[in-house]
Amino acid sequence: MSTEPEPTEKTEPGTRGAAPEPEGPEGAPGETTDGVAASAGGGEAGAAGATGGPGDGADASARDSVAESGDAGAGGSAGAGESADGASAGGGGTEAAGGEAGEGVSDGPAGGEEPETDAGDSAGLDADGAGKAQPSEAEAELAAQRLERERIARRKAEKQQPVDSGAKLSGKAADLLAAVRAVESGAKPAAAVFSEPEPPRRPAQEPVRPRPVSAQATGADGVAGPVGGPAPETVEAVQRVLAEGGAPKALASQVAAALGEGADEELRSDPWQLLRVTGVRPEQADGFARELLGAECAPDDERRGRAVTVWLLEQAALAGHTALEMPALTAALAQRGVPDADAAVQSTIAEAEALVFQDALDPTAPEPAEDDEEGAERPVRILVGLERYALAEESLADGLARLINSVPKEDGSAEDWERAAASAKGSAAELIRAVAAGGLVLHTGGQASLTEPAALLTAARGLGLRAWAATHSPLGRDRFGTLLQADRQGGTAGSVPSDGAAHEQPRTRPVATVAGLLSGAEGPGRDGDGAFDLDLLVVLDAPQLDVETAALLVESLPDGARLVLGGDPAVLWSAGPGRVFADLLAARICPQVASRRPDPGPLGELVSGIGIGELNQVEAPGKEVVIVPVRDAGEAVHRTVQLVADSVPRALGVPAEETQVITPGHGGAAGTRALNAALKERLNPGPGRFGGFDPGDRVAYSPAPGRTLPGHVVGADADGLQLTCAGDPVVVPKERVEQSVRHGWALTAHQAVGCRWPAVVAVLPGDATQALSRPWVYTAFGRADRHLSVVQGAEQALPRAVAEIPAKPRTTRLPVLLRTQTPTPG
Structure with missing residues (x-):
């Protein structure tokens, strides 16, 4: 399939890539979206090279890009009008895993997957305020x-x-x-x-x-x-x-x-x-x-x-x-x-x-x-590493070998497990049978496949097992909790609920966050020996597990417990070191169950194609996918604000509070800082009297590197900034606000992983094309549950990233350790 739709109408120079007004009623011949109108690989729109702000015509086009769109092809993004600032803008930057990692990308000695960092944020000694004390x-x-x-x-x-x-x-x-x-x-x-x-x-x-x-x-x-x-x-x-x-x-x-x-x-x-x-x-x-x-x-x-x-x-x-x-x-x-x-x-x-x-x-x-x-020499490679990660990898390999080699507790007879599997459907039955027979099972699939671990958890608890699930984020926790409730009521055939309403559900279900489970704030607690008081643990979002977190989880499991690691292997890897889930999949030391349940609709078709390196056109009669071409970062910010504040709410009924903006980095003219400043001015203007924040501001709180909790500002007092994150009250001390709290209307893909929203606006400015890769695009586009708008300034860099730039390799020792600890299958 071509990644570029045919242009339906040329745009005259000077119009800054604005789409022509539709000539007929919605869906009638002649109607186009911004993406389709400007998809001719630059065309005449690219010849204008305007550098000022969008004119009135562009404003009207942006306001109506969603409301009056018909079928939109994601492939149209490949041919957006040319960017005026291009790569020379140099401000894109990439986000550090969970925060600002200085120059961990540009100076990384090995070609690992680049975490997103602030291009303009040096934590250097000569920067004003850069040396402020940070609690550990x-x-x-x-x-x-x-x-x-x-x-x-x-x-x-x-x-x-x-x-x-x-x-x-x-x-x-x-x-x-x-x-x-x-x-x-x-x-x-x-x-x-x-x-x-x-x-x-x-x-x-x-x-x-x-x-x-x-x-x-x-x-x-x-x-x-x-x-x-x-x-x-x-x-x-x-x-x-x-x-x-x-x-x-x-x-x-x-x-x-x-x-x-x-x-x-x-x-x-x-x-x-x-x-x-x-x-x-x-x-x-x-x-x-x-x-x-x-x-x-x-x-x-x-x-x-x-x-x-x-x-x-x-x-x-x-x-x-x-x-x-x-x-x-x-x-x-x-x-x-x-x-x-x-x-x-x-x-x-x-x-x-x-x-x-x-x-x-x-x-x-x-x-x-x-x-x-x-x-004769046996070929070897000599590696050097820090002790903390070496110990974590060895501990993880030991713990996984213990799970694989030990006999699971006899909770439920073989006949009971088989009856539970027979009552399930498709690959959910395979998952139940695999868990019944072994201590470690891997499960892969997209968003729709979450119904399968939900069916497993319900079946296991029905057999008397102390079964729990753990997710990467609080939004994912509440989303999966809602799915469990639907499963108990016989509603597994429906779609997975979006995070926009999931956090309103009560917290009485057997699901926790990984951080809460380890700290003891959530989950079943621990027994007298310090092990988790459970028989089965299903860890969702497993690609987000770094080696230290994974080691802590595995070492905390009691003898005879079962562990299921599940997730989508195509998303961005963990913020911390290691690639635990990918290493385990490659090692093939335990049963693997691949879901056969595809993500539904145009969004599912689009994201599935990206996962195999294809940016396909998709039919989107319900405005599920809309492409909005832009020429420069200034126009990208302008169009994004209009989409979030006006077009998406008016055309789709999704309020601004349930629309998430995702962009490659914090820095640059269309990074999270610039976008958040513009969105705050439009959606919640204020003087920022609480350290730059006002009540009602959307924020992204990072309690530790690699973790981001979306939330809102409630107020502030002598104790610090008061937030609510997924329904939980959080107080951030004054001295930690600057380092750990950002505005959250716009996030990076690393910050957004593990969450989904009813609507997503993905911003791809021309000055951040170096940060694009297939996992980044897959993750960003896959955060949308009902609607995706792509503000496209990356031109041909987008289809090239999807087709040619996979995840960068990471050097780890876990595969070698697993081979020495576990028997070879077969």
């Missing part, structure tokens, strides 16, 4: 689980005995360091130095459990309460050191939290430790070090090499990698001005600030024979 939101989010990670670390330490293999290392770390040095020096082939057998693993049936969390320690949003911050005297001492080096004093709290007691002395002795603060870049840390060290500061300083190595590994984690291949890491160090990259990596490993691993490139290749005189 990630620590607050994971306070309930930190103890488990410490126990995991102790558990790994128990597996090995100290080995005198280096002055500062022992055990496996020292042996691996010696192996890397031997390989790099040419003394031994990689296969030979890594041929020693792995130490025996502790039986997987003895998982480490986190201690139950007190309900008083968590808030309504499922986020653990603030933990004790650094001592005031420590912060004051760090402020003095920062002042000496010319750095903002506002960074003191973050530095003190990162370095702990004695942070001032550590920072003075090693100024590059400033790179541990989120957003600080190497060149800024270099300037700080020059002020403190003077002539002693040099590019080849060993301290600098270690700090930049750790910083690059952190940036790689922001891009989704859990480890980096050695050549990629040393190349990135060289780009950062580290003269001896190999020495820097070895020093980092020797100081136990990173770990080194070797993985076989071909796991099916046989081990070289001991008497092989030729010294």
Whole structure:
């Protein structure tokens, strides 16, 4: 199918791509949408090259683009009028996973999927206000689980005995360091130095459990309460050191939290430790070090090499990698001005600030024979990663092996399970049978396939199992809860409810958010051993699981429990490092059930085509899809405001509060900031007397990196900004508002994942085409439940992204660990 509809009428120069007024009644011949009218690949409309604001004719066209549209083809977006600012505008930017990740994309050492970041937002030392203190939101989010990670670390330490293999290392770390040095020096082939057998693993049936969390320690949003911050005297001492080096004093709290007691002395002795603060870049840390060290500061300083190595590994984690291949890491160090990259990596490993691993490139290749005189080598790759992600991946692999190898609890007889499966339909029956037989099952499908895990949950609870579901977002939780209610009433044949009404349903159903489940604020609670008090856990939105969250979930499951991971593999991957769901699908270590239930209607047809790399035309008699071409970012903002405030409510009856705008990044002339400012002025004007916010403002609250809760401002008092997020009251302390709350009429695709709205306006400005990929387009377009308007300024970049730009690869170790932990199927 062609991705471009034939143009029905030419647009004269100077009209800025506005569609002609329809010549007949709605649906009559001659009627067009903006997208169809301007779909001739630029045509004469592109020749005008106007740069001013839209004229009256364009205004009228934008207002009526939805109200008077007939059939709209998504393929029309491929031929929108030419963008006046184009890629040279350079302001698009991409969104960081859950917030602002500095330059995690542009400086990412490996080609991982780029998280969306602010192009214009440097968290640098020289930016005004950029160094404001940020409480450690990630620590607050994971306070309930930190103890488990410490126990995991102790558990790994128990597996090995100290080995005198280096002055500062022992055990496996020292042996691996010696192996890397031997390989790099040419003394031994990689296969030979890594041929020693792995130490025996502790039986997987003895998982480490986190201690139950007190309900008083968590808030309504499922986020653990603030933990004790650094001592005031420590912060004051760090402020003095920062002042000496010319750095903002506002960074003191973050530095003190990162370095702990004695942070001032550590920072003075090693100024590059400033790179541990989120957003600080190497060149800024270099300037700080020059002020403190003077002539002693040099590019080849060993301290600098270690700090930049750790910083690059952190940036790689922001891009989704859990480890980096050695050549990629040393190349990135060289780009950062580290003269001896190999020495820097070895020093980092020797100081136990990173770990080194070797993985076989071909796991099916046989081990070289001991008497092989030729010294045949087994191809391997050497990886370097941070300890926290290495432990998480090992813990996850152990936990998954425990689920696969253990026998599920005998809850319900085989006959009972078979009766439940026989009463279900299609692939829902397959899912029930697979869960009855095994401890780990994967389920894939789009939005319509949610009826299948709902049927499974209903059937399991009918058999007496303590069955629960967990979703990525509160909106997804309430949406699935509404679906469960419909299933119990025999209404599974209907469409999945939209989030616009789902949050109004009572919270009495067995479904929670992943964050709430882990913190103890939601879900069944934990038993005396710290395990979840359940028999079956169905995790929806599984592609959003990073390795740390997945490890915490799996380790929290009791022996004999069943786990179902379900989701749409075509959406954007997790904000945090790893690609857990994709790795598990590729490993094929457990049953996989693919839903055969397609998403209905023109939107389902459009999104399904994008998933396989095709941007198809779709017939949309109910105005389900409308294309609105624009030439520049200014017109994109103007048209978007008209669609949200006027056209969509008037033509479709969807109020502005239930219409979500999605754009590639925060920065740029048509990023979330510009769009939110324009939408606020139109929909809820006010002076922003509460830190830039007014009662009634739509907001996006990020309690921790990678998590976004859509909500509204209720008010403010001495305690902070008062919000309501999916019906839950949330109070954001004043000092955290600037870092964790944004206006939310416009979101990025990463922020919107896991949610759906009755109507979505996807804005594709010409200055953000670099951020487009097939998963991004699939995710953004797939957030619409009833209607999708595409404000198209990307021209041919849109169909090219759908056809040619898949998800960028991420470097992870989970597939190798899974192969060593689980038996090969068959």
